[in-house]
Amino acid sequence: AQSFRILVLPGDHVGPEVMAEALKVLDVVEECRPNLRFERTFDLVGGSSIDKHGVPVTEEVLDKASKSDAVLFGSVGGPEWANASPNPEAGILGLRHKLDAFANLRPCEILVPSLLEASPLKPEIVKGTKFIVVRENCGGAYFGDKVEKPEIASDLWVYEPREVERCARVSAAVAKILGKNGDGKGGGGPAIVWSADKANVLASGRLWRRVTEDVFKREFPDIELRHQLADSMAMLMVKNPRGFNGVIHTDNTFGDILSDISGGIVGSLGTLPSASISGIPGEGRCNGIYEPVHGSAPDIAGKNLVNPVAQILSLAMLLRYSCVLVDEAAAIEKAVERVFDSKEAGGLGIRTKDMGGDAGTKEAGNAIAGEV
Amino acid sequence: AQSFRILVLPGDHVGPEVMAEALKVLDVVEECRPNLRFERTFDLVGGSSIDKHGVPVTEEVLDKASKSDAVLFGSVGGPEWANASPNPEAGILGLRHKLDAFANLRPCEILVPSLLEASPLKPEIVKGTKFIVVRENCGGAYFGDKVEKPEIASDLWVYEPREVERCARVSAAVAKILGKNGDGKGGGGPAIVWSADKANVLASGRLWRRVTEDVFKREFPDIELRHQLADSMAMLMVKNPRGFNGVIHTDNTFGDILSDISGGIVGSLGTLPSASISGIPGEGRCNGIYEPVHGSAPDIAGKNLVNPVAQILSLAMLLRYSCVLVDEAAAIEKAVERVFDSKEAGGLGIRTKDMGGDAGTKEAGNAIAGEV
Ligand SMILES: CC(C)[C@H](C(=O)O)[C@@H](O)C(=O)O
Ligand SMILES: CC(C)[C@H](C(=O)O)[C@@H](O)C(=O)O
Numbered sequence: 001a002q003s004f005r006i007l008v009l010p011g012d013h014v015g016p017e018v019m020a021e022a023l024k025v026l027d028v029v030e031e032c033r034p035n036l037r038f039e040r041t042f043d044l045v046g047g048s049s050i051d052k053h054g055v056p057v058t059e060e061v062l063d064k065a066s067k068s069d070a071v072l073f074g075s076v077g078g079p080e081w082a083n084a085s086p087n088p089e090a091g092i093l094g095l096r097h098k099l100d101a102f103a104n105l106r107p108c109e110i111l112v113p114s115l116l117e118a119s120p121l122k123p124e125i126v127k128g129t130k131f132i133v134v135r136e137n138c139g140g141a142y143f144g145d146k147v148e149k150p151e152i153a154s155d156l157w158v159y160e161p162r163e164v165e166r167c168a169r170v171s172a173a174v175a176k177i178l179g180k181n182g183d184g185k186g187g188g189g190p191a192i193v194w195s196a197d198k199a200n201v202l203a204s205g206r207l208w209r210r211v212t213e214d215v216f217k218r219e220f221p222d223i224e225l226r227h228q229l230a231d232s233m234a235m236l237m238v239k240n241p242r243g244f245n246g247v248i249h250t251d252n253t254f255g256d257i258l259s260d261i262s263g264g265i266v267g268s269l270g271t272l273p274s275a276s277i278s279g280i281p282g283e284g285r286c287n288g289i290y291e292p293v294h295g296s297a298p299d300i301a302g303k304n305l306v307n308p309v310a311q312i313l314s315l316a317m318l319l320r321y322s323c324v325l326v327d328e329a330a331a332i333e334k335a336v337e338r339v340f341d342s343k344e345a346g347g348l349g350i351r352t353k354d355m356g357g358d359a360g361t362k363e364a365g366n367a368i369a370g371e372v
Numbered sequence: 373a374q375s376f377r378i379l380v381l382p383g384d385h386v387g388p389e390v391m392a393e394a395l396k397v398l399d400v401v402e403e404c405r406p407n408l409r410f411e412r413t414f415d416l417v418g419g420s421s422i423d424k425h426g427v428p429v430t431e432e433v434l435d436k437a438s439k440s441d442a443v444l445f446g447s448v449g450g451p452e453w454a455n456a457s458p459n460p461e462a463g464i465l466g467l468r469h470k471l472d473a474f475a476n477l478r479p480c481e482i483l484v485p486s487l488l489e490a491s492p493l494k495p496e497i498v499k500g501t502k503f504i505v506v507r508e509n510c511g512g513a514y515f516g517d518k519v520e521k522p523e524i525a526s527d528l529w530v531y532e533p534r535e536v537e538r539c540a541r542v543s544a545a546v547a548k549i550l551g552k553n554g555d556g557k558g559g560g561g562p563a564i565v566w567s568a569d570k571a572n573v574l575a576s577g578r579l580w581r582r583v584t585e586d587v588f589k590r591e592f593p594d595i596e597l598r599h600q601l602a603d604s605m606a607m608l609m610v611k612n613p614r615g616f617n618g619v620i621h622t623d624n625t626f627g628d629i630l631s632d633i634s635g636g637i638v639g640s641l642g643t644l645p646s647a648s649i650s651g652i653p654g655e656g657r658c659n660g661i662y663e664p665v666h667g668s669a670p671d672i673a674g675k676n677l678v679n680p681v682a683q684i685l686s687l688a689m690l691l692r693y694s695c696v697l698v699d700e701a702a703a704i705e706k707a708v709e710r711v712f713d714s715k716e717a718g719g720l721g722i723r724t725k726d727m728g729g730d731a732g733t734k735e736a737g738n739a740i741a742g743e744v
Contacts, residue, residue, distance in 0.1 A: 089572045152531070152579075153575040154516070154575060156528060157513050159524070159526070161523065200459055207525035230628075234636065237636065238493075238633060254629070256602075257603050264608065267611060
């Protein structure tokens with residue numbers, strides 16, 4: 001029997017609501033696989049931790065996180081803590097840093113054809129889009145030295161080769177797993193890797209490009225690597241998102257923005273999961289933080305309205321990357337697709353309001369748990 | 373009679389082609405307004421300057437620029453100079469810096485309804501979109517101190533209040549001119565200003581937000597200012613671009629990316645102009661650099677294929693901001709719309725290939741010059 005320690009941090013507002021649904025799904029996985037055990041520990045993060053402990057994440061929680069096999073994270077923040085310093089979001093950054101979860105993976109795809117309508121893009125433009133953004137997650141401007149005085153403020157946008165190298169290895173591993181076909185099994189050979197930077201302006205961008213180029217030449221000569229300026233990347237992602245099918249490999253700042261463009265392309269943040277991992281996919285277990293891309297949505301909290309899918313798919317990523325339970329992860333993803341898909345297409349047509357349906361958070365969660 | 377000194381820098385590849393068409397339009401303006409004179413001086417910039425002088429912009433050209441009333445700039449760069457150091461783009465940065473052209477204005481709108489089809493977005497989503505990005509253009513990470521060694525590279529993302537203040541004043545002035553109706557005459561009162569930053573992570577972002585807030589409270593209490601995190605801004609711009617009708621006020625890095633998203637929304641970069649100005653609109657003449665958002669497009673250069681509209685609309689911005697010739701600017705903009713618009717809608721239906729038409733660069737330029 002295999003046992004995994006999962007630290008569960010539901011967070012604020014809709015966080016606990018979506019977490020409850022993801023945990024139902026985890027229960028089902030445990031029931032169906034008697035040889036697997038998931039020991040869950042619960043704790044506070046974000047605003048709820050500020051309220052109780054004065055900080056968005058305590059040393060104790062950071063410690064628990066690093067002793068766990070993975071962290072399942074809800075979402076944090078809200079107007080109550082608008083003036084808190086440090087703010088609830090600092091809890092996420094603290095965790096990423098503590099676990100050295102240096103690679104942030106954000107898949108972008110329209111899960112089922114009948115969801116095309118949720119996209120603001122024309123169906124013929126967005127159809128078939130399937131890429132994963134790999135964002136460097138522990139360096140760059142968001143973690144560099146800060147100066148904060150009334151008369152001047154600065155953030156140091158800094159990279160060392162080591163940081164770019166390990167992120168490039170994750171991007172390469174993801175490209176191999178994803179495959180040119182996008183089947184998640186490497187079908188068609190490794191997917192293309194698009195590296196985004198501003199090498200025409202930033203010194204850190206030139207280092208990013210040089211080191212990425214070196215790693216791929218030396219270690220992954222069979223993977224096609226293309227460089228793209230981050231600004232024109234943003235434009236082209238909107239104009240022709242399918243053109244980037246594969247892996248987008250980029251630094252912390254540009255990755256932050258480009259991965260949110262993915263959210264815009266899909267139309268609903270409610271389905272987008274993310275993983276922040278501390279190792280190379282395919283090279284065994286590694287710790288990680290798994291959270292929906294969406295925030296804590298205070299406006300709809302407590303109303304059984306929020307879409308639990310991003311949290312449930314984050315759980316699937318947890319099983320895939322931190323536990324190396326690839327079949328179990330795929331089963332959850334398939335279940336989500338079946339629940340979503342229209343009845344005409346053989347699915348259940350169960351969707352929450354943000355996706356044009358009328359199911360509540362719990363109904364959607366139950367349906368997915370039922371399908372797994 | 374009024375006289376203006378214009379420095380014309382066509383640049384590389386398609387640069388000279390689009391410039392020729394803009395100058396035809398300027399000729400027409402001069403013919404129709406005998407009391408206006410535009411003295412033009414021509415010089416090299418970008419790759420063509422590297423070839424002749426070894427640098428993308430010479431001291432002499434920088435000097436001429438600062439002694440001119442405005443700079444009309446084509447586009448620079450190309451594969452020939454991929455390894456040049458400094459690169460052709462450094463010519464743009466050098467000019468911006470020399471003229472202290474601290475505010476970069478990039479309008480985003482679908483010029484005529486019949487152009488909606490060029491957008492990757494659904495017509496009902498993109499229809500009626502009209503905003504202007506005001507990007508801080510001389511500070512932040514692109515101009516901060518750089519370290520560039522094999523073992524570490526960094527860019528300092530730094531702001532002082534003075535830099536944010538003057539940019540905020542430009543954003544406010546643009547909001548007043550644009551107006552809530554978007555009629556360019558302040559109709560409906562000042563437009564909303566959306567300030568984008570990452571105040572939740574960056575020290576420079578918190579300074580940006582604080583100073584912007586202060587300037588608007590103190591100097592423009594009648595203008596509605598809203599803050600938005602830059603990442604979620606990127607998402608929402610794709611999801612619901614009309615939601616940002618008004619002015620987007622943002623720093624150099626985020627402005628670079630967000631203004632390129634505008635290009636994605638419109639679908640064709642070929643119609644998007646930009647202005648980098650050194651003063652506050654509405655407060656008299658100021659020097660500036662006017663250039664298309666698109667690049668030098670080496671692949672279609674010399675083929676009479678490139679769309680001259682972005683360059684022609686950049687000329688209109690030059691007349692509006694550097695010369696305060698508001699009617700002349702509007703006449704050019706109207707002429708462009710008439711030439712573009714479909715015959716059914718009362719226009720000439722003349723468009724270049726990138727917009728689904730079959731007119732060449734020269735035909736389009738001639739038609740617009742004819743209409744002015
Ligand atoms: C909340 C914030 C610190 C965080 C980031 O910028 O990294 C978020 O925007 C994200 O993308 O995960
Ligand atoms: C060419 C480059 C230096 C420039 C910039 O990043 O400012 C360009 O991308 C722009 O947006 O005008």
